[in-house]
Amino acid sequence: MRDVAIIGVGITKFGELWDLSFRQMIIEAGARALEDADIDGKQIDAMYIGNMSAGQFICQEHIASLIADHAGLAPIPSTRVEGACASGGLALRQAVISVASGVHDYVVAAGIEKMTDVMTEQATGALATAADQEWEVNAGATFPGLYALMARRHMYEFGTTEEQMAMVAVKNHNNACMNPCAQYHTRITVESVLKSPPVVLPLKLLDCSPITDGAACVIVAPAEKARKMDRVPVIVAGTGQASDTISLHSRQSLTGLMATTRAADMAYKMARVGPEDIDVAEVHDCFTIAEIMAIEDLGFCKKGEGGKLTEEGQTEIGGKIPVNTSGGLKGKGHPVGATGIAQVVEIVHQLRGDAGKRQVKGAEIGLTHNVGGTGGTAVVHIFKRGD
Amino acid sequence: MAAPRFWREIPNRYNLIGTRCGNCNKVFFPPRYICPQCRRMGKLEPYKLSRRGKIVTYGVVHVAPEGFEDLVPYVLAIVELEDGPRLTTQVVDCDPNEIKIGDEVEMVFRRIGADREDGVIYYGFKFRKVE
Amino acid sequence: MNVGIVGYGVYIPRYRIRLDDIARVWGEEPSRVKQGLMVEEKSVPAPDEDTATISVEAARNALKRAGINPQDIGAIYVGSESHPYAVKPTATIVAEAIEATPNLTAADMEFACKAGTAGIQACAGLVEMGQIKYGISIGADTAQAAPGDPLEYTAAAGGGAVIIGKNDGEALAEIEGTYSYTTDTPDFWRREMRPYPKHGGRFTGKPAYFKHVVSAAHGILRQLKLTPQDFAHAVFHQPNGKFPCQVAEELGFSKAQIACGLVVPKIGNTYSGATMIGLAAVLDKAKPDERILVVSYGSGAGSDAFSIKVKKAIEEKRDLAPKVEQFLNNKIYIDYSTYTKYKSLLVR
Incomplete structure (x- = not known):
């Protein structure tokens, strides 16, 4: 190879x-x-x-x-x-x-x-076909619904708050403001997220990525x-992919994605790095709770501490591990099939050092994390500057 | 949707008939047709599950998918049955503000959906709080 | 007859609307409406409930009391005037949901509000002739009424199920006899493809309800050589609170005799469910050896009368499933606008 x-x-x-x-x-x-x-x-x-x-x-x-x-x-x-x-x-x-x-x-x-x-109704219906049609969607589940189930359980087990989830959206909108291709160039506040219309509580409209x-x-x-080319090469240092049950209810844990953990393990091993080596990450924040779970599952903090890490500002540009500098799915937008590639586009810019205002200083190793459905599929890639 | 897709699962949907692996005794609902542990060594047979369980997690749906609009706001939950398996379901006839993780629930028989106004009506399980 | 009741169960949806709310919408004086009908509030089905779901819940409760193997059920009849399908039986849905399939006969019945008691007679006949071990008859409705029609005050939802078997040790009551009275009397009807029934106004009273209920009651008293004093309880079809009280008086039954089975003030008229739920309410409280007169009424028109004698087994069986009173008390009030949504009167 x-x-x-x-x-x-x-x-x-x-x-x-x-x-x-x-x-x-x-x-x-x-x-x-x-x-x-x-x-x-x-x-x-x-x-x-x-x-x-x-x-x-x-x-x-x-x-x-x-x-x-x-x-x-x-x-x-x-x-x-x-x-x-x-x-x-x-x-x-x-x-x-x-x-x-x-x-x-x-x-x-x-x-x-x-x-x-x-x-919009047809679009959400189409997205719901990524969940188990027979045993989830037939029961009245939607994607926000299934992620709300994870959010509620995460709040119950770890004391994660709706404010902490809102902070994910606030940060990602801030980052999106610096990304010319992002869908949203509007800043939001924790209060506006909390006051946005209920979708499936505890998730509100501004906890959700757009269409x-x-x-x-x-x-x-x-x-x-x-x-041999005359620009900084970006090497694909690691790739990992894993599958889990398509339906959320069949999983051991409702507060993390096993597929993410497994895919990350594969990618870290192949790249011979660990989570502490990652300088910048694009993670799958289809809902705010998804980013909190992702940064835990990827090893940027302990399970249950994703809300705290976000609240401390460690996932902002300038923090310990900047996450979703592009604006993420929440701020940049989530054209589902394009998202996994768009994440790579951002990491390549970050590693080349040409990410403009949202540049993470000295970024050498980046990670992308892309999830299918509620976690039935996860794929993680790790990139390194090749110079 | 043509009728057979729902029809073939009537026992599962009306009466919580799951499957059990004759090799490792693990019970599955929704039914599985090969045991993920024993795979070809396993022997899956129908298994009737207990109709009671506990709420593991829940959400309150305000933006409903097509066909569920009249139920809004409704409680969507994952319920763990007494036999172990978990399923996704609605918790009906309740004030969403009074639902808690750990609440005991029991199966009820409800309309699940219909193929438009002139199509087949689908029935199956939902749950309600045990009073 | 050598036929008994081996199990019974009811189901009443949890939602209620007060008659005051309906009266206010139509500019009527609430207290006058409530006094006239002797009904306070009525049950409303949730948007995901219909005659099939109500029938299944009632049948499952009846099975809890009967404690029999559902595979021993040889006949299922579901009586209703609000079957979810015009063509496709409710009875097969119930049969599947109580795991009685496939070796049984099943059919839907329709005779306005008395289809449930007609099913009891059919089951009794099959049991008596030895064709089946057990039969289950269900009367259930999600009654329809045009907005603004007087029927809107009472058209309610609920159902009752009765499991019929031989009159042996497991029977909780004996059916001593049954008598029916039937004529062609168009007092209430619904034509094909029409959403709401029509009725003959005051014509539904004397020549319809009263004539048939009284004639059937007289018939069974004569047949079994009994008098009103032989009965501890009487249940008459209850389209409102007034009719059963008047007919009781006319037949010589006291208020005390009908008190137990008079549920209409709290849930309204559950149509095919009404007499069945009334009987269940009596069985919930009756003592062994007490005798119950049951007279249903179905527009169109006919009445089925039964003389039922409570047996010892009632005492160990009645607590095995929720009682009528529990359903009466377990309620959530909704307002008229929510009611219109639940009843699909509002179309998106």
């Missing part, structure tokens, strides 16, 4: 992109990534596209072919990868494995979701080729 690097990144604006179609979005992200990598599209050997549900959002399946076609890259092999909201992270992992194995040299790992071509259109793309290549 050979070392693998990210040599180019591209992302669209995240938000309600009324005037852009699915096709336009993916092409925009792809073209930017190629431009950033300074290579020609003809050099691309294969594509892996993370997408949760074009079938439900735009009534279009077979999108891997559609994208190869509209990118002008047919006949190269193009494959859609699906793992609910973790689809993007899984697409990257497939691309990394294909380059590491020597099968391909230059591979596109992209993610896209066009969510606003359906009404977002967006696409992101990275170019994966052998590290040896990246090192």
